[in-house]
Amino acid sequence: EAQVTQNPRYLITVTGKKLTVTCSQNMNHEYMSWYRQDPGLGLRQIYYSMNVEVTDKGDVPEGYKVSRKEKRNFPLILESPSPNQTSLYFCASSLSIGSNQPQHFGDGTRLSIL
Amino acid sequence: EDKVVQSPLSLVVHEGDTVTLNCSYEVTNFRSLLWYKQEKKAPTFLFMLTSSGIEKKSGRLSSILDKKELSSILNITATQTGDSAIYLCEVGSWGKLQFGAGTQVVVTP
Numbered sequence: 001e002a003q004v005t006q007n008p009r010y011l012i013t014v015t016g017k018k019l020t021v022t023c024s025q026n027m028n029h030e031y032m033s034w035y036r037q038d039p040g041l042g043l044r045q046i047y048y049s050m051n052v053e054v055t056d057k058g059d060v061p062e063g064y065k066v067s068r069k070e071k072r073n074f075p076l077i078l079e080s081p082s083p084n085q086t087s088l089y090f091c092a093s094s095l096s097i098g099s100n101q102p103q104h105f106g107d108g109t110r111l112s113i114l
Numbered sequence: 115e116d117k118v119v120q121s122p123l124s125l126v127v128h129e130g131d132t133v134t135l136n137c138s139y140e141v142t143n144f145r146s147l148l149w150y151k152q153e154k155k156a157p158t159f160l161f162m163l164t165s166s167g168i169e170k171k172s173g174r175l176s177s178i179l180d181k182k183e184l185s186s187i188l189n190i191t192a193t194q195t196g197d198s199a200i201y202l203c204e205v206g207s208w209g210k211l212q213f214g215a216g217t218q219v220v221v222t223p
Contacts, residue, residue, distance in 0.1 A: 033211065040123070042202060042215035043157075056209060090156060097209060100146050100164055105156035 002027045006091050006106035013081060014114050021076045021109050023091030030096040032074040033058070033103070034066065036087040043090065049074055050097055081113045116141045118205045120214030128222055131193050135217045137203030138185040147186050148204040149177055152216070157202055160188070193221045 004025045013019055025032065033048040035058075045058030049068040063085055065077040074093075078085060088110050092103040118139045127133055137147065146164045150157035161170040163179035163186060170177050177188045190197055198221045203214040 035213075040215060042120075043204075043213040045211055045213075048209065048211070050209060058210060059212070097206075100162060102148055102150075102159035102162060103157075103204070103211070105158075107155050 002104065004091055004093055004104050004106040006089075006109050008109060009107065010110045012112040012114065015082055016080050019078050019081060019111075021078075021089060021091075021111070023074045023076065023106060024072050025074075025093040025104070026072065027093065027095075027104065028071065029093035029104075030071070031103075032068065032091065032093045034064070034074070034076045035090045035092065036060065036085075037090060037108075038087050046076070046089075078111075081111075083113050086111060086113045116205075116207070116210070116212055118203060118212045118214040120201075120203050120217050122217060123215060124218040124220070126220045126222060127193055129193060129195060131221075132189065132191045133193060133197075133219060135188040135190075135201050135203075135219070136185060137188070137205075137214055138183070139203075139205045139212075140184065141205050141207050141212065143207040144184075145206045145208060147179055148206070149186075149188050150202040150204065152200040152202055153198075160201075190219075193219075195221050195223055197221050 034046040035043040047066040049055045091106040094103045095101040121136045149160040161177045168179040200216040
């Protein structure tokens with residue numbers, strides 16, 4: 001089954017403790033992206049990757065890091081989480097940026113930073 | 115600065131009503147505009163509109179892209195309670211993708 005898998009689904013942690021949210025897709029998609037969703041603000045793009053070893057900042061990259069060492073994986077790293085990063089996070093992938101294909105989304109990760 | 119604005123932010127209708135959702139955009143190098151429906155979890159794809167495909171229809175849902183006005187509308191006719199969701203508009207340029215804040219639709223029986 002074609003899917004985007006995020007882990008963990010829920011996480012409560014404390015300020016300053018490094019965490020990684022994993023994202024994996026099994027559709028051989030080139031384009032992958034991370035979003036955060038906050039009430040009234042919609043989905044805001046954090047980082048995106050157009051292919052392996054190619055990443056770029058979205059609209060809200062501060063406090064986050066990503067890597068794309070393999071095509072299928074695109075982890076989101078919070079080196080020193082802060083309470084303002086409490087949010088619902090979605091990973092998404094699509095065939096390629098020029099293919100005019102919709103994004104496939106993971107089920108989301110709800111992070112609470114205390 | 116690129117931006118995508120959806121309106122209204124929320125609305126409540128009765129079953130059977132028609133709703134019209136708006137999405138306007140200012141994006142350099144516009145490539146496509148997509149509509150998604152988000153219920154409890156991840157957004158799911160509804161329509162894609164591009165310069166070569168400005169009108170789409172599927173059952174009770176339809177969408178039009180107005181390239182001159184830089185906007186799109188999503189229509190839902192004969193609404194059902196299952197249409198209750200957040201409707202998201204995504205606008206793509208080369209690389210970056212931008213979403214509006216979404217429109218929350220509540221359909222009451």
